Amino acid sequence: xxxxxxxxxxxIRHLIRxxxxxxxxxxxxxxxxxxxxVILPQxxxxxxxxxxxxxxxxxxxxxxxxxxxxxxxxxxSDADIRTDIPRYHLYRKGQLQKTVKExxxxxxxxxxxxxxxxxxSFEEALLRANIPVRHIExxxxxxxxxxxxxxxxxxxxxxxxxxxxxxxPSNKVTQAVQITSRYASVHGAPxxxxxxxxxxxxxxxxxxxxxxxxxxxxxxxxxxxxxxxPQAVVMKTRPDLCITHVPGHMFIxxxxxxxxxxx
Amino acid sequence: xxxxxxxxxxxIRHLIRxxxxxxxxxxxxxxxxxxxxVILPQxxxxxxxxxxxxxxxxxxxxxxxxxxxxxxxxxxSDADIRTDIPRYHLYRKGQLQKTVKExxxxxxxxxxxxxxxxxxSFEEALLRANIPVRHIExxxxxxxxxxxxxxxxxxxxxxxxxxxxxxxPSNKVTQAVQITSRYASVHGAPxxxxxxxxxxxxxxxxxxxxxxxxxxxxxxxxxxxxxxxPQAVVMKTRPDLCITHVPGHMFIxxxxxxxxxxx
Numbered sequence: 001x002x003x004x005x006x007x008x009x010x011x012i013r014h015l016i017r018x019x020x021x022x023x024x025x026x027x028x029x030x031x032x033x034x035x036x037x038v039i040l041p042q043x044x045x046x047x048x049x050x051x052x053x054x055x056x057x058x059x060x061x062x063x064x065x066x067x068x069x070x071x072x073x074x075x076x077s078d079a080d081i082r083t084d085i086p087r088y089h090l091y092r093k094g095q096l097q098k099t100v101k102e103x104x105x106x107x108x109x110x111x112x113x114x115x116x117x118x119x120x121s122f123e124e125a126l127l128r129a130n131i132p133v134r135h136i137e138x139x140x141x142x143x144x145x146x147x148x149x150x151x152x153x154x155x156x157x158x159x160x161x162x163x164x165x166x167x168x169p170s171n172k173v174t175q176a177v178q179i180t181s182r183y184a185s186v187h188g189a190p191x192x193x194x195x196x197x198x199x200x201x202x203x204x205x206x207x208x209x210x211x212x213x214x215x216x217x218x219x220x221x222x223x224x225x226x227x228x229x230p231q232a233v234v235m236k237t238r239p240d241l242c243i244t245h246v247p248g249h250m251f252i253x254x255x256x257x258x259x260x261x262x263x
Numbered sequence: 264x265x266x267x268x269x270x271x272x273x274x275i276r277h278l279i280r281x282x283x284x285x286x287x288x289x290x291x292x293x294x295x296x297x298x299x300x301v302i303l304p305q306x307x308x309x310x311x312x313x314x315x316x317x318x319x320x321x322x323x324x325x326x327x328x329x330x331x332x333x334x335x336x337x338x339x340s341d342a343d344i345r346t347d348i349p350r351y352h353l354y355r356k357g358q359l360q361k362t363v364k365e366x367x368x369x370x371x372x373x374x375x376x377x378x379x380x381x382x383x384s385f386e387e388a389l390l391r392a393n394i395p396v397r398h399i400e401x402x403x404x405x406x407x408x409x410x411x412x413x414x415x416x417x418x419x420x421x422x423x424x425x426x427x428x429x430x431x432p433s434n435k436v437t438q439a440v441q442i443t444s445r446y447a448s449v450h451g452a453p454x455x456x457x458x459x460x461x462x463x464x465x466x467x468x469x470x471x472x473x474x475x476x477x478x479x480x481x482x483x484x485x486x487x488x489x490x491x492x493p494q495a496v497v498m499k500t501r502p503d504l505c506i507t508h509v510p511g512h513m514f515i516x517x518x519x520x521x522x523x524x525x526x
Binding site (some may be wrong): 043045046049050053054061064066073074151154155179182189262 | 272305308309312313316317323327329336338415417418444445525
């Protein structure tokens with residue numbers, strides 16, 4: 001097998017479809033947008049779509065498929081959502097039931113698939129501007145925290161905003177805001193800068209998900225809305241059925257990150 | 264009655280609610296965002312919400328209410344969508360049935376209300392930067408054209424993109440793009456600059472809606488997605504029932520235009 005880092009998004013999706021790649025997707029298909037996946041039965045689809053509309057920072061919609069559709073149109077013209085993601089989580093009534101490598105046999109004609117932006121896109125932009133991304137430097141998962149900020153509810157869907165934290169040198173905070181502002185469809189600008197307590201976070205060394213990272217002298221904790229929020233909210237709402245990607249095992253699109261950027 | 268130009272959005276909505284103002288809302292409550300209204304029965308709501316998600320330039324969602332809700336939360340904390348718009352159009356199966364000043368007696372618990380951004384917001388920003396807005400100068404309606412660009416369909420909803428045209432001096436086109444890019448939630452950046460034929464428009468002197476405006480030497484026609492698109496699409500789709508504002512008779516929100524701007 002050719003080094004996966006040299007493959008195109010289409011070639012990587014082909015490997016995934018054949019069951020030959022079931023690893024996390026960070027660091028591959030660099031430059032291309034990756035997406036979170038949430039699949040819900042149609043009875044929940046309006047409320048969840050409304051939830052995303054009301055909470056665009058944690059739930060930036062890149063593409064929503066028609067009920068029953070499993071082929072993307074916008075993010076790729078030859079992708080099958082049932083097979084092209086390395087690993088899927090299957091939840092029933094909010095409980096994780098199993099992890100699978102494809103969902104063809106589970107597919108129902110009333111499934112609605114939501115693909116949401118992922119911060120991998122803006123992290124590349126930060127790195128290009130020499131702004132450090134600590135969890136990448138330290139080869140860790142990004143630290144995630146359940147904040148005290150409530151999402152706007154929609155129908156039965158409700159829950160707290162989950163945020164990621166990146167320590168930014170104080171003289172680069174403004175630039176980090178500017179750069180990530182260009183990527184509204186992948187979480188966009190920070191939701192909070194500075195004192196973690198303001199948004200209900202007591203200890204930066206104890207993230208709720210992911211790993212703690214080193215804070216250096218002169219660095220400011222900067223918080224962005226996190227793509228774990230929709231999954232957390234879906235789980236709290238306990239729909240009969242929900243299928244998601246396994247965190248870190250994303251859908252790889254044919255869309256360049258720069259195509260998502262504005263200004 | 265105090266001069267309407269001196270009243271706050273809440274005071275104007277109160278007049279409208281009492282039936283004491285049924286005129287167009289251009290030029291009043293300056294600085295505050297105004298919104299287009301589309302009300303559909305719940306059976307159409309998912310598809311229309313999906314249509315808006317797929318076509319954010321013509322259909323920039325400012326707020327969507329829960330089924331049956333008639334009070335806004337985001338755009339105002341004391342508005343009633345059934346009474347606070349100067350005039351409403353009632354369509355059945357895509358045919359205009361009547362024009363009314365309130366819809367309280369027509370209200371059904373399955374109605375879903377969509378409020379969409381309006382270009383009044385970015386026109387204020389253009390004027391502040393000394394970029395001429397010809398139809399305002401000439402006291403006309405903005406010229407609107409049915410373009411050859413198809414919207415992305417969603418369920419039964421489909422149709423062509425309707426655009427507005429503003430002649431911009433060629434040395435100010437870049438700045439007009441920059442300024443309107445800041446207002447993504449009110450149609451945002453132009454969808455086309457220059458030759459009208461490229462987007463299927465044969466004669467700028469013959470708009471499909473609104474009035475023709477003067478094109479001066481050295482000016483370039485610049486086209487923006489138009490809020491008439493969702494109404495045209497809804498009418499083409501012929502739902503059993505649809506209620507909209509009467510064009511130009513908008514919902515006046517408590518949100519400042521600048522609160523909608525990014526960067």
